Amino acid sequence: RIGVNSGSLDDELLAELMEKNSNQKKRRSEQELFREAMVESALRSCAFAEKIGLGKDRIIVSLKTSNVADTVACYQAFRRRSNIALHLGITESGSGDQGIVFSSAALCLLLHEGIGDTIRVSITPRKNESRTKEVDIAKLILQSLGIRQFSPLVTSCPGCGRTDSLVYLDLAEKVNHHIRLKMSAWKTEYPGVENLKIAIMGCVVNGPGESKHADIGISLPGVQEPSSAPVFIDGKLFQTLSGGDLPKKFLILLEDYVRRRFGQKDS
DSSP states (O other): EEEGGGOOOOOOHHHHHHHHHHHHSSSSOHHHHHHHHHHHHHHHHHHHHHTTTTTGGGOOOEOSSOHHHHHEEEEEEEHHHHHOOEEEEEOOOOOOHHHHHHHHHHHHHHHHTOHHHHHHHOOOOTTTTOOOHHHHHHHHHHHTTTTTOOOOEEEEOOOOOOOOHHHHHHHHHHHHHHHHHHHHHHHSSSSTGOOEEEEEOSSTTTTTHHHHHSSSSEEEEETTSSSEEEEEEETEEEEESSSOOOOHHHHHHHHHHHHHSSSOOOO
């Protein structure tokens, strides 16, 4: 892999480009020169690798900075000049939400344009935090763009003044927890289950519509709404749940749906 990083960019190359720029009538900005130096460094390294016998099909290039706009621009410029494989990522993106947002913003923009062959999410870990979180975020990025599916997608509303947050949040949390516990076994028993779409909606305004667009969805009663929760399966009203312990009742329906739709049929 050939990696160009903003923190270790070749100073001589940058000086060379700056000198050429000083002799131009229309001078480019420092940011433009920096981006050009990133791309040129990668291209020269690729040319040298090929010169000593490494085939293009064995080269993959990364052009990482800690700035989303610079990183995106560098990858776009490189792709216009070469079809060598690209490894995408933001370097030193930060910790927590910042690292997730910066990495997601850059990777989503590039992947949506069809740029990139492999990806890396880099997040400064909190104390005792598992590094597998980087992999989890990378999977979610790919899943959000429809590039790869790794587990059932749970759509849930953010909540508002119409939402009975205790019921809604409890169900959303329990469904996600149930999927995490079951996914390992589901992958073996139910091929294709990763493509399942589930909707957990909090009131009647968008609930029925979103639930109909999912494979299985539930519209919970919002504030001052009747204490009933319609469940939609494959776009049609299947059953209306009421009474206590809605999560348990919905999870029974979910398990039954997974078994019926993705279970192996006897030949």
